[in-house]
Amino acid sequence: MDSSRRRILxxxxxxxxxxxxxxxxxxxxxxxVSAEAESVIKAGAQALKAKQWAxxxxxxxxxxxxxxxxxxxxxxRIHNVPRxxxxxxxxxxxxxxxxxNAFPGKAAxxxxxxxxxxxxxxxxxxxxxxxxxxxxxxxxxxxxxxxxIVLMDFHRCIGCRFCMAACPFGARSFNYRDPRPFIAxxxxxxxxxxxxxxxxxxxxxERLAVGRLPAxxxxxxxxxxxxxxxxxxxxxxxxxxxxxxxxxKQTLGTEPSVYYIV
Amino acid sequence: xxxxxxxxxxxxxxLIIVLFPFWYMRGKAAPAPEPELTPKAKxxxxxxxxxEYMKAEHMQLLDVWRDSVVREGKRIYVNPQxxxxxxxxxxxxxxxxxxxxxxxxxxxNYASVRPYCWSCHIExxxxxx
Numbered sequence: 001m002d003s004s005r006r007r008i009l010x011x012x013x014x015x016x017x018x019x020x021x022x023x024x025x026x027x028x029x030x031x032x033v034s035a036e037a038e039s040v041i042k043a044g045a046q047a048l049k050a051k052q053w054a055x056x057x058x059x060x061x062x063x064x065x066x067x068x069x070x071x072x073x074x075x076x077r078i079h080n081v082p083r084x085x086x087x088x089x090x091x092x093x094x095x096x097x098x099x100x101n102a103f104p105g106k107a108a109x110x111x112x113x114x115x116x117x118x119x120x121x122x123x124x125x126x127x128x129x130x131x132x133x134x135x136x137x138x139x140x141x142x143x144x145x146x147x148x149i150v151l152m153d154f155h156r157c158i159g160c161r162f163c164m165a166a167c168p169f170g171a172r173s174f175n176y177r178d179p180r181p182f183i184a185x186x187x188x189x190x191x192x193x194x195x196x197x198x199x200x201x202x203x204x205x206e207r208l209a210v211g212r213l214p215a216x217x218x219x220x221x222x223x224x225x226x227x228x229x230x231x232x233x234x235x236x237x238x239x240x241x242x243x244x245x246x247x248x249k250q251t252l253g254t255e256p257s258v259y260y261i262v
Numbered sequence: 263x264x265x266x267x268x269x270x271x272x273x274x275x276x277l278i279i280v281l282f283p284f285w286y287m288r289g290k291a292a293p294a295p296e297p298e299l300t301p302k303a304k305x306x307x308x309x310x311x312x313x314e315y316m317k318a319e320h321m322q323l324l325d326v327w328r329d330s331v332v333r334e335g336k337r338i339y340v341n342p343q344x345x346x347x348x349x350x351x352x353x354x355x356x357x358x359x360x361x362x363x364x365x366x367x368x369x370x371n372y373a374s375v376r377p378y379c380w381s382c383h384i385e386x387x388x389x390x391x
Contacts, residue, residue, distance in 0.1 A: 038342065039311070039339060039340060039341050039342055040339075040340040041326070041330050041336050041338070041339055041340070041349070042336055042338050042340065043335060043336045043337065043338065044337055044338050047335070047337075142333065144333070144334075144335065146334065146335055147335070151332070151333075153332045153333060154382060155328060155332070186384065188352070188384050188386075189352065189353055190352075191352060191382040191383045191384065192382050192384065193382055194378075194381040194382050205335060208335075209335055209337050210337075
């Protein structure tokens with residue numbers, strides 16, 4: 001091919017023209033999109049905010065297992081938690097246990113009778129360093145950056161149960177069966193779960209988003225307090241400052257956010 | 263090329279069999295279903311976005327809603343007209359579209375898609391309360 005000056009100039013001209021096509025295409029493409037204005041996604045105006053939500057449980061106010069029942073009921077009712085008789089299939093978000101089960105390693109040979117016989121309310125600790133989150137292969141369970149709640153995205157859960165093995169508190173339950181037939185009274189505003197996913201307490205994230213405190217706190221008549229762990233003026237910090245509190249399995253370093261006044 | 267007739271006959275039979283579904287069903291294409299609106303949806307006239315947008319993009323919209331609500335805790339959707347909606351399949355979408363069988367299922371069956379939204383989300387929160 002003989003490349004005369006004229007030929008080269010022609011090629012350069014055509015190439016320069018080609019370079020202008022992209023901006024032109026972009027301009028057309030943009031116009032088509034902006035015909036419909038953009039939508040915005042935001043948090044609700046009444047949503048409660050915190051750096052790390054925390055709970056303080058005043059165990060002195062619970063005398064027997066029956067005192068815990070209204071709290072457990074309140075939680076399980078609004079979250080459509082099924083009631084399965086078979087212990088191996090049981091689903092629980094919040095439940096009562098005894099001192100030596102809740103605090104293994106802390107219980108001495110002889111303990112104050114009041115503590116020994118007192119029921120302890122246990123739930124997901126929403127750890128600051130949650131081992132379940134590290135174990136999850138699909139990021140179905142995650143620590144929410146905005147408020148420190150350890151949440152589950154049930155859409156993503158593949159039911160591998162690594163998180164259950166990783167959680168030192170047994171806070172997670174697996175749906176071995178379809179839970180729907182075992183929900184006595186369904187709350188229509190909250191989804192159920194399906195067979196094959198893990199579930200646990202969500203610190204009532206759906207209620208915090210509309211400015212309400214968790215259901216168990218509301219039902220506790222003052223025995224449970226809820227607030228921001230990193231706000232030195234918050235209710236929980238004030239309680240922690242003025243009372244002796246313990247946390248479950250603190251030595252494991254998961255930094256639980258649920259404190260117990262004993 | 264001694265087997266010319268045999269090959270051609272074979273080819274013709276093969277083509278007839280392969281194209282059987284096409285000529286057998288010729289002119290009998292199932293009509294696209296019309297989703298039925300509830301009186302409440304009719305009264306509202308417009309969904310969170312325009313009907314065309316919802317027809318084409320409702321799955322992407324729901325996907326964005328899901329991630330935003332579950333993972334970021336942002337639950338309010340402001341549409342281009344400035345109207346606010348609670349981003350909830352059960353409580354917002356299915357509040358108007360409370361007729362899953364006539365609204366959702368018709369098109370999903372036609373398009374042979376099987377979304378599993380309803381294994382967890384309750385079909386019609388308002389009707390049954």
